[in-house]
Amino acid sequence: xxxxxxxxxxxxxxxxxxxxxxxxxxxxxxxxxxxxxxxxxxxxxxxxxxxxxxxxxxxxxxxxxxxxxxxxxxxxxxxxxxxxxxxxxxxxxxxxxxxxxxxxxxxxxxxxxxxxxxxxxxxxxxxxxxxxxxxxxxxxxxxxxxxxxxxxxxxxxxxxxxxxxxxxxxxxxxxxxxxxxxxxxxxxxxxxxxxxxxxxxxxxxxxxxxxxxxxxxxxxxxxxxxxxxxxxxxxxxxxxxxxxxxxxxxxxxxxxxxxxxxxxxxxxxxxxxxxxxxxxxxxxxxxxxxxxxxxxxxxxxxxx
Numbered sequence: 001x002x003x004x005x006x007x008x009x010x011x012x013x014x015x016x017x018x019x020x021x022x023x024x025x026x027x028x029x030x031x032x033x034x035x036x037x038x039x040x041x042x043x044x045x046x047x048x049x050x051x052x053x054x055x056x057x058x059x060x061x062x063x064x065x066x067x068x069x070x071x072x073x074x075x076x077x078x079x080x081x082x083x084x085x086x087x088x089x090x091x092x093x094x095x096x097x098x099x100x101x102x103x104x105x106x107x108x109x110x111x112x113x114x115x116x117x118x119x120x121x122x123x124x125x126x127x128x129x130x131x132x133x134x135x136x137x138x139x140x141x142x143x144x145x146x147x148x149x150x151x152x153x154x155x156x157x158x159x160x161x162x163x164x165x166x167x168x169x170x171x172x173x174x175x176x177x178x179x180x181x182x183x184x185x186x187x188x189x190x191x192x193x194x195x196x197x198x199x200x201x202x203x204x205x206x207x208x209x210x211x212x213x214x215x216x217x218x219x220x221x222x223x224x225x226x227x228x229x230x231x232x233x234x235x236x237x238x239x240x241x242x243x244x245x246x247x248x249x250x251x252x253x254x255x256x257x258x259x260x261x262x263x264x265x266x267x268x269x270x271x272x273x274x275x276x277x278x279x280x281x282x283x284x285x286x287x288x289x290x291x292x293x294x295x296x297x298x299x300x301x302x303x304x
Contacts, residue, residue: 004073004076007065010040010066011066013033040191044058044061046061048062059164088280092283093122093124094123096125096139097128098125098127098142099129100129101225102241120162129223141270141271142270143274144269156286156290159293160298160299161241162242162267163240163248165264166237166256167238170258171231171237174234181204181261182213184213185215186236188218190218191217191220193222201213201214203263203264216233217237228240228245268296
């Protein structure tokens with residue numbers, strides 16, 4: 001630990017900018033600070049500082065010692081927080097963000113159980129038609145669909161999910177079943193305005209082939225439940241996540257079309273800011289979500 005102690009001392013000395021300032025900060029004499037510095041240099045066998053009566057400046061070796069020492073101290077501090085954090089009890093305000101339909105139907109009930117399990121955590125749930133910006137808006141955890149939008153964030157996969165094209169049997173019996181992506185341009189299509197996705201353009205892929213199709217239709221909304229109702233009532237073809245339409249597909253009120261083509265990914269993630277130390281409340285909630293959605297991460301049991 002002498003090495004760590006010496007690095008901490010040297011970092012403090014450079015923050016203060018003088019032997020006198022370091023002595024005052026540590027509550028010792030200036031000669032004691034000078035002796036401590038000389039002992040460190042003697043142990044390392046190099047000069048770390050150029051010293052005059054008025055100022056100190058780093059030698060190349062001193063600059064390396066300061067820079068690498070700061071990194072080592074930060075890693076040590078993070079490790080100690082991680083170890084001690086395992087004893088922390090989840091408590092305090094936990095801010096959670098989710099999209100409207102998924103948050104209302106699945107995240108809200110889970111939060112009810114989470115609150116009973118961790119009574120010292122106060123949960124604040126915000127639902128929106130697009131994911132909250134963690135960096136700018138400050139939620140602790142956001143449950144979102146698709147790829148990670150920011151390298152400053154960490155994502156944990158909660159559930160495998162994909163989007164499909166589907167419509168009511170009534171609509172398909174009247175308008176016909178599309179046999180290729182280009183056929184969609186001749187159909188009434190229902191739009192969900194989500195995030196920053198290209199409005200009115202649907203991207204489909206099969207193997208190495210991809211197609212971009214311009215589509216149009218009579219009805220749009222930022223709320224998936226509205227679009228789902230319109231599809232069930234025979235207004236057209238929609239894109240919707242499996243988690244939402246699986247019951248309707250099973251009971252026959254909706255029918256999948258172009259099933260051999262795939263749409264942009266929609267796997268579900270818990271996203272939070274990347275930090276060396278995750279708060280106990282956030283860690284507990286992410287672990288809780290991972291447990292609750294565990295069976296949805298098995299590709300052999302992709303059902304909702």
